[in-house]
Amino acid sequence: MSPFPQSHDYFPIGPLRGVFLLPTQQSGEKRRSSHRDDSEMRWISVCFRNREAWPGFELAAGDLQGQFVVIQHHSDLRVPKMIITIDGPAGSGKSTISRMLASRLGFRFLDTGAMYRAIALAVLQAGNNPNEEAANAAAAAVAELKFDGDSLFLNGRDVSQEIRAPRVSEAASLVAASPAVRDRMVELQRAVGDTGSLVTEGRDQGTVVFPLAECKFFLTASVTARANRRLLDLQERGISQSLEEVRQQIEERDQRDEQRELAPMKPAADAIIVETSLLTIEQVLEQMLEQIRRRKAESGTDT
Numbered sequence: 685m686s687p688f689p690q691s692h693d694y695f696p697i698g699p700l701r702g703v704f705l706l707p708t709q710q711s712g713e714k715r716r717s718s719h720r721d722d723s724e725m726r727w728i729s730v731c732f733r734n735r736e737a738w739p740g741f742e743l744a745a746g747d748l749q750g751q752f753v754v755i756q757h758h759s760d761l762r763v764p765k766m767i768i769t770i771d772g773p774a775g776s777g778k779s780t781i782s783r784m785l786a787s788r789l790g791f792r793f794l795d796t797g798a799m800y801r802a803i804a805l806a807v808l809q810a811g812n813n814p815n816e817e818a819a820n821a822a823a824a825a826v827a828e829l830k831f832d833g834d835s836l837f838l839n840g841r842d843v844s845q846e847i848r849a850p851r852v853s854e855a856a857s858l859v860a861a862s863p864a865v866r867d868r869m870v871e872l873q874r875a876v877g878d879t880g881s882l883v884t885e886g887r888d889q890g891t892v893v894f895p896l897a898e899c900k901f902f903l904t905a906s907v908t909a910r911a912n913r914r915l916l917d918l919q920e921r922g923i924s925q926s927l928e929e930v931r932q933q934i935e936e937r938d939q940r941d942e943q944r945e946l947a948p949m950k951p952a953a954d955a956i957i958v959e960t961s962l963l964t965i966e967q968v969l970e971q972m973l974e975q976i977r978r979r980k981a982e983s984g985t986d987t
């Protein structure tokens with residue numbers, strides 16, 4: 685099935701560029717109760733059962749009988765290019781949220797942690813020590829990294845699963861302190877930023893890599909909440925660890941990522957801090973979209 689609406693699924697309504705009317709029955713949308721006013725438009729919250737099948741679209745309004753919903757493609761907002769940075773510690777919800785945000789906005793997504801993980805894997809596979817600057821620099825210099833959808837290829841091999849192993853997480857945090865590795869990663873990340881609108885997540889995206897990004901977020905959560913999330917994530921991948929082990933690893937990595945000399949993990953001065961411990965993913969996303977709309981409105985580029 686095409687991820688984009690087919691012509692028989694929707695029809696444009698009048699002069700509003702990029703706004704489509706979607707019959708609720710046909711698309712399987714279900715109506716929910718909450719209403720709120722937003723400037724001239726009446727916004728109605730509708731549950732998108734297959735929302736993931738509509739990347740780049742967001743709900744704009746619903747009609748009063750609940751027969752239709754109006755969805756709008758974010759790429760039609762009059763912004764030629766926008767960089768959104770999302771930094772924060774492991775388990776803060778960054779990865780899931782950044783991916784969903786990119787999908788809703790129709791922006792490219794960049795997982796910079798995966799890049800450090802891939803270099804760490806290369807170092808480990810070469811039998812080298814991730815504490816050695818020369819070995820890290822050599823691995824970064826020759827590594828060819830390529831994203832293809834959700835998969836990451838290292839020198840032509842799909843390493844998406846391998847890089848999530850706990851030993852790679854540990855090594856990635858060591859490798860990430862290497863100046864040569866960081867220089868190379870920053871160069872690659874900026875090259876992606878040059879290609880168009882981007883949601884990029886990591887530790888230094890708002891502070892170092894894209895200091896002029898239009899919208900910066902820093903996600904945080906309590907260590908307990910983060911350890912619980914990470915444990916679930918590992919379980920889903922079939923990796924068995926105790927909560928205490930996960931918690932300890934998270935604390936060690938946080939400390940290393942925060943205290944390293946080069947590009948330490950910290951919020952940019954102009955970052956919006958979002959504390960996610962007690963929020964659902966939907967709530968976090970909604971807060972972030974609201975901020976993005978606000979930024980667009982402030983810069984006079986909103987529709």
Ligand code: DC
Pocket residue numbers: 774796797798800801853856857858860885886887888889937941
């Ligand atoms: O987000 P993650 O857990 O996949 O990141 C793996 C490691 O890479 C983490 O310990 C910190 C490091 N990292 C970094 O230093 N800078 C980034 N922009 C992204 C990740």
